[in-house]
Structures are given as C-alpha cells and as structure tokens.
Amino acid sequence: MEENKKRIYLDLDYCIGCRSCEAACKSAFSESRIRYGEISNTAYFPIACRHCDEPLCAAACPFEVLRATEHGFVLQASFHCVGCKSCILACPFGVLDKSLLHHVSQKCSECKDREAGPRCVASCASGALKYVTEKEVKKIIIGKRFISRSPFWRRQ
Amino acid sequence: MNEISKTTNTVCPFCLYGCDLSLNTSNRGDFLIRKVEYDSQSSINQGRLCARGNLANSIIDDKKRLTSPLFNNKKIDWVIALSQISHQLKEYSGKEIAITFDSNNTLEELDTILSFANALKVETIVRSYLEPETFFSYSFPDVKYAELKDIEQAKVILAIGDVFSKIPLLAKPILDAKYRDRNNRLFYVDSVKSRVAGFANRFLSVRPGTEPLLLLGLIGMIGKTAKSIIGDKNYNTVRKVLPSIAVCCGVSENEIADIAKSLTTLTNGVILAAIDFGKTDDPLLFSALSQLLQIVSPDNKRFCAPALVSLPIGKNKFGELINSVNQGKVKAIINFGDIFPDYYPIISSKLQDLKFFTSTTTRLHNLTRPNWVLPVPSLLEKAGTIKTLWGKANIKPLAKPVDGSKSISEIIEKIVPDIELTPKSRINDKIMLNIDEVIERAVNFLESKKESTNEITILGEESAFGYRGMLLEQANHIKINPINAEQLGLNQTDSLKVITNTAEKVFITNITNFVPINTVSVNADSKENRSLFPMLIDSITNDIIISPAKGKIVKII
Numbered sequence: 001m002e003e004n005k006k007r008i009y010l011d012l013d014y015c016i017g018c019r020s021c022e023a024a025c026k027s028a029f030s031e032s033r034i035r036y037g038e039i040s041n042t043a044y045f046p047i048a049c050r051h052c053d054e055p056l057c058a059a060a061c062p063f064e065v066l067r068a069t070e071h072g073f074v075l076q077a078s079f080h081c082v083g084c085k086s087c088i089l090a091c092p093f094g095v096l097d098k099s100l101l102h103h104v105s106q107k108c109s110e111c112k113d114r115e116a117g118p119r120c121v122a123s124c125a126s127g128a129l130k131y132v133t134e135k136e137v138k139k140i141i142i143g144k145r146f147i148s149r150s151p152f153w154r155r156q
Numbered sequence: 157m158n159e160i161s162k163t164t165n166t167v168c169p170f171c172l173y174g175c176d177l178s179l180n181t182s183n184r185g186d187f188l189i190r191k192v193e194y195d196s197q198s199s200i201n202q203g204r205l206c207a208r209g210n211l212a213n214s215i216i217d218d219k220k221r222l223t224s225p226l227f228n229n230k231k232i233d234w235v236i237a238l239s240q241i242s243h244q245l246k247e248y249s250g251k252e253i254a255i256t257f258d259s260n261n262t263l264e265e266l267d268t269i270l271s272f273a274n275a276l277k278v279e280t281i282v283r284s285y286l287e288p289e290t291f292f293s294y295s296f297p298d299v300k301y302a303e304l305k306d307i308e309q310a311k312v313i314l315a316i317g318d319v320f321s322k323i324p325l326l327a328k329p330i331l332d333a334k335y336r337d338r339n340n341r342l343f344y345v346d347s348v349k350s351r352v353a354g355f356a357n358r359f360l361s362v363r364p365g366t367e368p369l370l371l372l373g374l375i376g377m378i379g380k381t382a383k384s385i386i387g388d389k390n391y392n393t394v395r396k397v398l399p400s401i402a403v404c405c406g407v408s409e410n411e412i413a414d415i416a417k418s419l420t421t422l423t424n425g426v427i428l429a430a431i432d433f434g435k436t437d438d439p440l441l442f443s444a445l446s447q448l449l450q451i452v453s454p455d456n457k458r459f460c461a462p463a464l465v466s467l468p469i470g471k472n473k474f475g476e477l478i479n480s481v482n483q484g485k486v487k488a489i490i491n492f493g494d495i496f497p498d499y500y501p502i503i504s505s506k507l508q509d510l511k512f513f514t515s516t517t518t519r520l521h522n523l524t525r526p527n528w529v530l531p532v533p534s535l536l537e538k539a540g541t542i543k544t545l546w547g548k549a550n551i552k553p554l555a556k557p558v559d560g561s562k563s564i565s566e567i568i569e570k571i572v573p574d575i576e577l578t579p580k581s582r583i584n585d586k587i588m589l590n591i592d593e594v595i596e597r598a599v600n601f602l603e604s605k606k607e608s609t610n611e612i613t614i615l616g617e618e619s620a621f622g623y624r625g626m627l628l629e630q631a632n633h634i635k636i637n638p639i640n641a642e643q644l645g646l647n648q649t650d651s652l653k654v655i656t657n658t659a660e661k662v663f664i665t666n667i668t669n670f671v672p673i674n675t676v677s678v679n680a681d682s683k684e685n686r687s688l689f690p691m692l693i694d695s696i697t698n699d700i701i702i703s704p705a706k707g708k709i710v711k712i713i
Contacts, residue, residue, distance in 0.1 A: 014331055016351050018324035019621040023207035027192055027214055044351075122194035123205045125620075126327035 017044030174544030250277030258493030262540025302458030434616025475698030616680030
C-alpha cells in the first residue's frame with residue numbers, strides 16, 4: 001500500500017449519526033454512495049469505500065468497468081457498466097448499495113471531481129470523518145474513548 | 157462544451173446556527189448543475205454542514221416547486237390572479253381578515269407584511285409557525301445567551317432534549333468541550349434515550365413529558381443563588397414539592413442533587429434546551445424553567461436554545477385566531493409562508509371553511525384546498541436579514557428565483573398599489589415572563605402529573621436528516637419497549653397500529669429499550685405522523701400546545 005494514500009477514516013468518538021455525509025453524497029451524485037449503519041441507537045457507522053489494495057469488486061466485474069489505478073484508487077467507468085450487480089455481491093464490506101441508479105452501480109470515487117477531497121469528509125457535521133494517510137491517523141486519537149465514553153453503551 | 161462555473165456564498169437559513177453555505181453553479185450545455193461547496197476557511201462551520209444544508213441544491217431544484225399561481229388547484233395567469241385577489245380582498249373588512257406568516261420570510265419581508273397589514277387595516281397578525289420551539293420567544297429579561305466560544309470552553313454542559321438532532325453542528329463544540337478535560341461533564345435529560353445519551357457522562361431518563369419538572373427540581377436544589385433570585389416564598393414552595401417532583405418525573409432526588417451540585421461547583425457552563433414536536437407536555441414551562449435555571453445557576457453559565465427558526469411573535473396568538481374563526485369574526489386568511497397549513501393537518505381541518513390566500517414554494521397537499529396559492533422564492537433565493545444564535549446575518553440569493561414565482565413585496569405592491577414598505581411599528585420579538593407566574597404554573601403542572609394513567613404515550617422525535625421528507629425512511633417505524641412488545645406478542649418488523657384521539661396509522665415495529673415502558677416513539681418530521689398528536693389551545697396564553705399523544709396500540713395480523 002502506498003504510504004501517502006489518503007483514506008476516509010471514522011472517529012467513533014465524534015460520530016453522532018446525523019447522516020450529513022449521506023446527504024452530501026446524495027446531493028452531489030443523486031444517490032448516496034456512502035452507507036449508513038447503526039448499532040442499537042447510540043453508535044453509528046458511515047461505511048465508505050475502502051479502495052482496497054486488491055479490490056474484489058474489480059475482480060468480479062465481467063467488463064472491467066471497475067479498475068484499480070496506480071495511485072491506489074478503485075475507479076469506475078460508468079459508461080460501460082451493464083448493471084449486473086456482480087461488484088455489489090463481491091464487496092466484502094457491503095459498501096456498494098443494492099439499488100442501481102440509471103442501471104449503473106454506485107461506486108465511491110472519493111470525489112475525484114473535487115480537489116479538496118471527499119464531500120462526506122468536508123461536510124461531516126461533527127468532524128468525525130477524516131481524510132488522512134495511515135501515518136497521520138496514528139497521530140490522532142481515534143475511537144479511544146468510544147468504549148468508555150458512556151455507561152449506557154456497556155449496559156446494552 | 158462551454159463550462160462557466162460560479163460560486164455564490166450565503167448563510168444557511170435553515171436553523172439558527174448560521175453556517176456559511178456556498179453553491180457552485182455551472183452550465184453544461186443547456187443544463188444548470190448546482191453543487192454545494194464546502195469552504196474549510198469559513199469561521200463558524202469550517203465547511204461542515206448538516207443534512208439540511210447539504211441538500212440546498214435539491215431544495216432549489218425540487219421537482220415539486222410550484223411555478224404558476226393556482227386558483228382552486230387550477231393554474232391561472234399571474235396578472236389575472238393578482239387583480240382578482242385584489243378585487244376579492246375588497247369584499248372583506250380589515251377585521252374579517254387575518255394575516256399569518258412563517259419561517260420562509262426574511263426580517264425585511266416581515267416588515268413588508270406588517271405594512272401590508274396596516275394598509276388593509278388588518279388587526280389579526282399571527283405567527284403560523286407552530287413548532288414547540290417557538291416557545292423560546294417567552295423569556296426573562298436577564299437571561300445570558302451563549303456564544304460559540306462559551307460552548308467550546310464549557311466545563312459543564314446540561315442538555316435537555318435532543319440537541320444533536322435539532323442542530324447537528326453543535327455536536328462538535330459540545331464534544332470538544334467534553335473531551336478536553338476528564339473532569340468536564342456532559343449531562344443529558346430526555347424521555348427517550350437518543351443519540352446524545354451515548355456521549356453523556358450521565359443520562360437522566362425522565363417520564364415522558366415531564367422535563368419541566370426535572371428543571372423545577374434542579375432550581376430547587378441549587379440553593380443560595382436560587383433563593384435570592386426567585387424569592388423566599390417561591391423557593392420554599394419548590395423545596396416543599398421536591399419529593400413529589402422526583403416521583404412524578406421518575407428520577408431520584410439524589411440524582412437531581414448530583415447535577416445541581418455540578419452546576420453549582422463547576423464554573424463555566426452551558427444549559428442547552430431543545431424541544432421536539434410532541435415530546436414535552438408543556439413547552440412554555442419547559443422554555444421558561446430552562447431559562448430560569450440559567451439565571452439561578454451561579455458563576456459563568458449561559459443559555460442556548462438550539463431551534464430551527466426564530467420568528468417574531470405576531471400581534472395575536474394562533475389560539476385567538478382559531479377562536480375568532482369559530483365565532484365567525486375572521487372569514488379570510490392571507491398566509492405568507494411555506495410550511496403552513498401543510499404541516500399542521502389538525503389545525504388545517506379547523507380552518508377548512510375560510511377563504512384562503514397563501515404563498516408557498518412547493519406544491520401543497522390537498523389538506524385544506526386553499527383557494528389561492530401563489531408561488532414565491534424559497535429562502536435560498538432571497539436576499540435579506542435573518543436571525544441566528546450569534547446575532548443577525550445577511551443572506552444572499554444562491555440562485556435566481558424559480559420560474560413563475562414572484563417575491564412577497566412584488567405581490568403586495570400589486571395587490572395594494574402605492575404602499576409604504578417600511579412599517580411604523582415592528583412586531584414583538586419576545587414576551588417577558590414573570591417568575592411568580594412561572595412557579596405557579598409549574599406547581600399546577602406537577603399536580604396534574606400526579607395522576608397516572610394506563611394509556612400508552614406516543615412521543616414525537618425529530619431529526620435533521622428528515623428535513624422536508626428527504627432521507628426519511630424511518631417515518632414508518634415505531635420504537636417500542638421489549639416489555640410492551642412481549643405483552644402484545646410483537647416481533648421486529650411486525651405491523652403495529654397506533655390509535656389516538658385525532659388519527660390512526662400503521663407502523664413497522666422497531667423493538668428497542670431506548671424508549672421507556674408504556675411509551676412508543678414515532679418520527680415527527682413526517683406530516684402524516686404529525687396528525688397523531690393533539691394540538692390544544694392554552695387557556696392562559698392562547699398558544700397552540702403540542703404535547704405527547706395518549707392512545708392505544710394494536711397488533712395487526
């Protein structure tokens with residue numbers, strides 16, 4: 001994996017489940033490409049594409065629509081997508097949504113059309129989503145307080 | 157392909173936080189593409205936005221936008237519409253007309269509406285934005301309001317109600333303050349265990365609707381400063397009822413005393429109060445006591461009311477309007493706004509027989525069949541001043557007004573030519589409260605809460621992402637306690653029917669212990685769910701009070 005490859009990280013200490021990331025994605029691409037999960041009602045997990053080093057979605061694609069680029073991104077050439085949903089079944093993290101938009105599967109491109117980085121990170125209302133390299137992420141305390149932050153979490 | 161791109165900046169008008177909002181518009185052939193931009197340099201929000209702000213482009217480009225005036229649901233030309241309205245209004249005297257306004261207006265437009273009312277000699281001017289949070293217009297003269305830095309530097313934060321759902325952007329300063337020091341405290345009071353509970357050092361689960369009582373208990377526990385401010389007599393009254401407060405709101409006296417102790421000993425602090433639709437029994441008392449708690453708290457404590465809109469009160473209350481409609485005094489309503497009457501199905505049914513002139517941005521449902529509907533620009537397409545938590549802010553239009561719409565001043569100038577657009581007097585912003593009356597009301601409220609019933613309480617919960625029905629898949633879900641679910645033999649995703657005095661609806665069961673026993677909670681953003689809640693007229697202030705509903709739940713097989 002490239003040292004300088006930035007990824008979307010989630011700081012559980014800050015995520016309040018406001019779904020602002022989902023709205024930002026929906027507002028730019030008509031359909032949200034970031035998924036939203038919930039563990040009971042107090043912990044939330046927006047799940048963004050991890051841009052895997054060995055992407056299974058790309059391996060499953062029969063038309064080579066999904067490809068891993070040399071910079072470590074998995075990008076989609078939507079024009080050639082036939083909507084066969086193979087990538088959706090292949091994704092081990094369940095990030096790709098089952099519904100197709102205009103017969104094309106919806107795949108996160110980390111907002112390649114925006115220089116400053118992904119919209120979900122820029123718009124995150126509580127600053128929980130971070131777009132950083134692996135080195136930088138180790139410097140930030142992420143999720144350390146999560147388990148201890150609330151007695152109600154443990155009582156579930 | 158020629159691409160011209162332009163970025164416009166404004167202040168987000170959807171809540172009181174006042175985020176900077178930018179919209180990038182580019183031409184691609186004949187298409188206009190609007191995308192929200194995130195400016196990391198902005199001072200208040202650093203580019204962060206909640207779901208409402210993020211969906212600004214879809215609000216402008218909404219397919220439901222109205223593009224032509226309607227008369228009895230049929231399209232009609234603007235020129236004919238305005239001349240007919242002007243003609244029809246002459247049939248009524250000033251006393252027979254009521255003017256209402258809601259949140260889709262800038263402060264300048266409210267002035268224009270006021271001068272329109274003066275020109276027509278209309279006496280009834282009413283705020284038709286009836287959300288419970290408008291009760292924060294009731295205030296004490298010496299409330300100290302929080303600034304953003306007060307929240308960031310707070311050592312103790314008391315949040316009453318789901319503040320994260322009202323204004324998600326507040327989460328960052330609140331959590332920053334909480335995480336800065338191990339000894340900093342975040343207390344959370346609510347009847348439903350919502351998202352804030354997951355972050356709080358202590359969560360007090362009060363019986364549904366009894367938040368005001370807990371606030372009264374805290375005031376009674378604070379001691380010296382409270383005594384000097386509310387007076388010996390009131391203080392003794394509150395002290396006397398402390399045990400019954402604890403019983404009625406279902407929180408032990410020790411727990412109330414613990415929070416009161418933190419509020420007294422820790423210096424900097426903020427009291428945040430948020431009211432949801434159908435969650436508190438007496439929103440007026442909730443607003444009054446939360447502000448009183450700030451006044452009596454020693455040291456540097458501030459008050460903040462995260463709410464969606466701040467509007468002037470109007471000359472009359474909505475209850476008075478309904479009474480005069482019932483007595484046949486008011487025969488026509490001119491409404492300048494957006495969400496009324498669509499969002500209040502129960503109120504709308506009471507106003508069904510009136511002649512109706514209303515402005516709107518999106519098409520209304522056929523709830524009242526308004527006689528005249530005029531399309532106006534949304535707040536995102538207007539210039540003017542709005543109020544925020546941190547003072548006044550100027551908004552600029554992000555896009556051209558939608559085709560076929562006319563601004564309120566244009567409409568008014570056509571209906572009443574030669575009108576002077578600056579009014580002689582302004583509408584009141586605040587109604588001052590009296591401590592004695594508030595304490596008396598609180599004690600009466602306590603008496604009324606002592607009788608317990610076996611009926612199920614239906615609570616409302618709001619969320620920022622449910623704005624205008626977008627991303628709103630949870631509207632059909634109902635939260636129910638596992639114990640109640642077992643009694644009814646319910647499984648997850650079974651159908652459950654809720655019957656209240658006003659409506660009934662079938663929901664999908666979501667079994668969770670985040671709601672207390674004998675309580676169910678539904679989403680209050682959806683218009684359909686809103687009709688489950690009663691809307692009563694307060695006998696003293698004539699405000700519309702929306703409280704949790706009582707009713708039955710039945711499993712559907």
